[in-house]
Amino acid sequence: MSDLTRPAELRRLIEDSGHAFGVIEKAVETLRDRLETLEPDDEDVVEILRAHLLAIGSPSDVLKLFTLEMIERAATPEQAEAIYVEVLEVLARSPIRPERTYPVERAVVKKLGDKGVERALSALAVLAGREVYPLSRTAARAVAAIVGSTDQDAITDRLKRDDLPEASAPDELSEGVKRALFPQKRSSTKSSQARRRELTRQNALPDLAAAGLRPETDRARQQRLKLIVRGADRDPKRCGNCDQLGPARVGHMVPPSRGGTDLPGNLVVLCRECFRRLPRTRAEAFDEEGAPNAAAPGQLSLF
Numbered sequence: 001m002s003d004l005t006r007p008a009e010l011r012r013l014i015e016d017s018g019h020a021f022g023v024i025e026k027a028v029e030t031l032r033d034r035l036e037t038l039e040p041d042d043e044d045v046v047e048i049l050r051a052h053l054l055a056i057g058s059p060s061d062v063l064k065l066f067t068l069e070m071i072e073r074a075a076t077p078e079q080a081e082a083i084y085v086e087v088l089e090v091l092a093r094s095p096i097r098p099e100r101t102y103p104v105e106r107a108v109v110k111k112l113g114d115k116g117v118e119r120a121l122s123a124l125a126v127l128a129g130r131e132v133y134p135l136s137r138t139a140a141r142a143v144a145a146i147v148g149s150t151d152q153d154a155i156t157d158r159l160k161r162d163d164l165p166e167a168s169a170p171d172e173l174s175e176g177v178k179r180a181l182f183p184q185k186r187s188s189t190k191s192s193q194a195r196r197r198e199l200t201r202q203n204a205l206p207d208l209a210a211a212g213l214r215p216e217t218d219r220a221r222q223q224r225l226k227l228i229v230r231g232a233d234r235d236p237k238r239c240g241n242c243d244q245l246g247p248a249r250v251g252h253m254v255p256p257s258r259g260g261t262d263l264p265g266n267l268v269v270l271c272r273e274c275f276r277r278l279p280r281t282r283a284e285a286f287d288e289e290g291a292p293n294a295a296a297p298g299q300l301s302l303f
């Protein structure tokens with residue numbers, strides 16, 4: 001019988017669960033209880049810790065602080081830095097809940113600034129400009145630490161240097177950093193319209209490709225979308241079309257290319273079979289009169 005507390009087994013359980021919060025947290029608790037027996041440089045341990053830190057939105061902040069500390073010990077400095085950059089990029093792409101303060105994520109962002117990780121600069125600037133406080137302020141301070149200045153022109157110039165992925169809007173990015181570093185005094189008698197505008201701006205995700213971020217891999221996107229589905233108390237392993245439990249993919253009802261968001265209401269879980277039968281084109285989904293095409297390979301009308 002296999003020992004279910006071995007790191008390799010714990011990692012397999014996490015992967016089999018589709019990265020369920022609960023399974024990740026149980027695995028980290030098991031690692032914590034077996035701290036003395038862990039081998040140094042164990043890839044499986046690092047992978048479990050990585051999965052935990054990437055589970056943005058799970059509320060287990062105390063356990064995550066333990067994970068952060070463990071990463072410093074179990075991972076090489078290069079591995080740790082890569083995980084921090086990954087966490088930052090997921091954050092920059094994720095809806096942020098204003099009621100949470102994200103202490104662990106802020107600690108990660110601060111580490112990137114303290115370590116002077118230049119490749120994190122664009123994503124840090126994106127996060128700073130999203131006006132989700134206090135996270136955005138921590139990100140803006142990390143930008144200033146890496147650039148070595150709080151001056152907006154210095155930050156713009158640094159974002160333009162060609163050793164960074166090309167940021168198409170460095171002025172806009174540095175403007176966002178400035179806003180987060182030096183917030184204007186807000187009027188207490190702000191109109192409800194102004195407040196609504198502010199909320200819309202916070203929830204709108206920036207054009208990340210334009211900001212020079214690496215394109216998201218399919219695996220990372222699936223993991224991130226499954227976490228959003230779980231965060232909305234839905235099961236990312238149950239097909240939303242045929243109700244089967246099993247390996248599934250998360251897709252968008254309205255595709256991002258047509259303005260569809262990553263909010264839970266726009267996400268649909270599909271098993272492999274239903275995903276395969278999904279009409280790929282409008283012509284496949286509808287007949288000439290615009291009615292759903294009964295002869296189409298798929299009966300789903302996500303268009």
Ligand SMILES: [Zn+2]
Pocket residue numbers: 239240241242243244270271272273274275
């Ligand atoms: Zn299905």
